[in-house]
Amino acid sequence: MSYLSDETLVQLAQEYGTPLYVYNANQISEQYNKLQSAFKKVNARFFYACKALSNINVLKYIESLGASLDCVSIHEVQLGLKAGFAPDRILFTPNCVDFAEVDEGKKLGVNINIDNISILEQFGSKYKGSYPICIRFNPHIMGGGNYKISTGHIDSKFGISIHQLRHIERVVKTTGLNIEGIHMHTGSDIKDVNVFLQGLEVMFELATHFPNLKFIDLGSGFKVPYQDGDVQTDIDLLGEKVAEAFAAYQQETGKELQVWFEPGKFLVSESGYFIVKANVIKQTTATVFVGVNSGFNHLIRPMFYDAYHRIRNISNPKGSDRIYTVVGNICETDTFAWDRTLNEVREGDFLVFYNAGAYGFEMSSNFNSRLKPAEVMMLDGDAKLIRRRDTFEDLLRNQVI
Structure with a gap:
């Protein structure tokens, strides 16, 4: 299976911004x-x-x-x-x-x-x-x-x-x-x-x-x-x-x-990578949260189907293992993963969700007036932007003012 490397995914996140869907x-x-x-x-x-x-x-x-x-x-x-x-x-x-x-x-x-x-x-x-x-x-x-x-x-x-x-x-x-x-x-x-x-x-x-x-x-x-x-x-x-x-x-x-x-x-799930950025590391009396710049408005499967997505910290792959709960920035309970072992996450690190090609972007929304992410397709090592990131104007496009 021709998986994309951490280095490639980091480069794409830096070039196209996050959140970002990538399809190989x-x-x-x-x-x-x-x-x-x-x-x-x-x-x-x-x-x-x-x-x-x-x-x-x-x-x-x-x-x-x-x-x-x-x-x-x-x-x-x-x-x-x-x-x-x-x-x-x-x-x-x-x-x-x-x-x-x-x-x-x-x-x-x-x-x-x-x-x-x-x-x-x-x-x-x-x-x-x-x-x-x-x-x-x-x-x-x-x-x-x-x-x-x-x-x-x-x-x-x-x-x-x-x-x-x-x-x-x-x-x-x-x-x-x-x-x-x-x-x-x-x-x-x-x-x-x-x-x-x-x-x-x-x-x-x-x-x-x-x-x-x-x-x-x-x-x-x-x-x-x-x-x-x-x-x-x-x-x-x-x-x-x-x-x-x-x-x-x-x-x-x-x-x-x-x-x-x-x-x-079967055709597209494993081709998809969803890259997010860690906005905050929030410690409470019981849990260490990684709050990322996305939510179920971009990837609803974990909340809707209790689906599991493997997650990696691709910015700090050699960091020490720590236990985190990965959550989104939506004004709802939008937990991607409870008690997940990740290489130490620092604010600003990129995390990638694997198996994100099926029912990821396809089920996304503008809930909380958040913007939909960009999509990129990789073919033989070359990246192509196949959907631009939403802008504020896109939220108003079909509204009658």
Whole structure:
């Protein structure tokens, strides 16, 4: 893995200021190559889930690798087209949207994935079988490392229940809908490949009900390591098992199907570095705080998901180990890490958060009227500014005064 060095990160912080998001494009490429290698024995397509990180420069780079794009809003679809993705390389999977948004996706010519019977009926009534679609099913499988990111259980808003198959069949028969794909996604941070295989068994059973089927989409949820000793998804094992399953299905039915995946975090998480500056060292009767020049307005994952991010003091790598609680500058409790061992932190030192490429900047805000950070992309050792830092004028840009 081509990690960026402390020296490089310090130089970038000094040149572009902090807080700063940095993405190493070479790491994205390595992750994509891992996917291609793991699933080389099966007819697979990979759709980058751009909700993880949607800067158009990142999208252009991922497009250049040969990946396709998974979008969950019509504006992500438009971004993808702007970045150079052909419509047939874009999958549009919205939920709880007005039919007009789905209709717009159809007009743009992208792959449509529908997860609601009402929308399915409206689409079928308007277009019959003239435009092929995919149906998102809820397989009622609990997957993912956190309830907030589990999407396939019985209480999830996502997908149409597999127990509503008869209703779907009636809609398809009545309207003449052309179903070319079926889809499931159980959640993120899936450690056990058997979750995918269990879902695949459900998908194969459903596949027999759709004679025009061309692909099965297994979503994603591949877990990446956030700290030493973390279990991650064994994609090589999964690739072997999926290839065996699809080969057996083809032998049994005579039909060759593609398998689609939608990796987001897997492609970009480890490419991302979030650099902050230590503003103050604050000692209380119980704790030593490092107060940095950021907060959950820039990186909300630790507060929202209880997510762990490895943190290093890159300004004093040889300093003595000390225990700190790292907090932000927001007028809320915005604790990044409790009781974390770091090389001695001095006011003005740079700290880096690792695994910050997915759902970092993407979930940022201007809470407390704080400015959003800049973004930089590194490719083969060269740095490029891909988003300028907010200015005060940006806070007022869309306000009517």
